[in-house]
Amino acid sequence: AQSVTQLGSHVSVSEGALVLLRCNYSSSVPPYLFWYVQYPNQGLQLLLKYTSAATLVKGINGFEAEFKKSETSFHLTKPSAHMSDAAEYFCAVRRNTGGFKTIFGAGTRLFVKA
Amino acid sequence: DAGITQSPRYKITETGRQVTLMCHQTWSHSYMFWYRQDLGHGLRLIYYSAAADITDKGEVPDGYVVSRSKTENFPLTLESATRSQTSVYFCASSESVKGAFASYEQYFGPGTRLTVT
Numbered sequence: 001a002q003s004v005t006q007l008g009s010h011v012s013v014s015e016g017a018l019v020l021l022r023c024n025y026s027s028s029v030p031p032y033l034f035w036y037v038q039y040p041n042q043g044l045q046l047l048l049k050y051t052s053a054a055t056l057v058k059g060i061n062g063f064e065a066e067f068k069k070s071e072t073s074f075h076l077t078k079p080s081a082h083m084s085d086a087a088e089y090f091c092a093v094r095r096n097t098g099g100f101k102t103i104f105g106a107g108t109r110l111f112v113k114a
Numbered sequence: 115d116a117g118i119t120q121s122p123r124y125k126i127t128e129t130g131r132q133v134t135l136m137c138h139q140t141w142s143h144s145y146m147f148w149y150r151q152d153l154g155h156g157l158r159l160i161y162y163s164a165a166a167d168i169t170d171k172g173e174v175p176d177g178y179v180v181s182r183s184k185t186e187n188f189p190l191t192l193e194s195a196t197r198s199q200t201s202v203y204f205c206a207s208s209e210s211v212k213g214a215f216a217s218y219e220q221y222f223g224p225g226t227r228l229t230v231t
Contacts (some may be wrong), residue, residue: 009154032218034219036222041224041225042224042225043118043204043206043222043223043224043225044157044204044206044220044222045222046219046220046221049219090156090157094218101159101162102218102220104149104156104157105156106154106155106156107156
């Protein structure tokens with residue numbers, strides 16, 4: 001069975017500091033992996049996705065994530081936080097052998113301090 | 115405008131009442147989904163649909179009913195609302211694209227905040 005664990009329900013960084021949001025997954029087959037962002041009172045929108053084409057994935061707004069099979073991780077990073085990055089971030093996993101079901105992590109709320 | 119919309123955005127209802135949440139998408143995506151979002155639980159799948167007239171249960175289907183007579187619409191009905199169904203509900207859609215790099219990412223609506231008193 002697939003699952004996703006996001007380490008830390010809340011992360012706080014200063015503006016300009018590195019953002020690191022952690023995600024570990026379990027999947028019996030190679031997965032598709034996603035990071036979504038949710039701004040207040042909005043739906044989720046896709047930040048980036050891993051589909052086995054490249055292990056380092058670049059997304060929107062300067063975010064990137066690296067797929068590490070040996071660590072079963074897909075951590076999200078951004079070199080320099082901006083106030084506008086304050087939001088909730090969800091890691092998600094989906095099997096790449098067919099089917100539809102996507103499993104979402106519990107989410108990590110990012111706070112950015114001025 | 116193209117996209118995925120949900121209505122109403124906010125709804126307050128009483129215990130025992132029936133309420134229907136609407137979802138409409140303009141992309142002709144095959145798959146549609148209903149999730150609920152609760153603090154500490156992330157998103158949990160209620161029901162999904164692979165195509166018109168094809169629906170199936172997700173993780174937490176009890177107390178909910180769905181239908182999909184048209185590709186673009188996927189209403190969610192709470193037959194007899196309970197306080198435990200107070201939540202934010204998200205509709206999402208996804209393409210059915212075959213190929214090595216098909217990722218089936220989901221596109222989400224803005225959500226409906228439902229309060230059951």
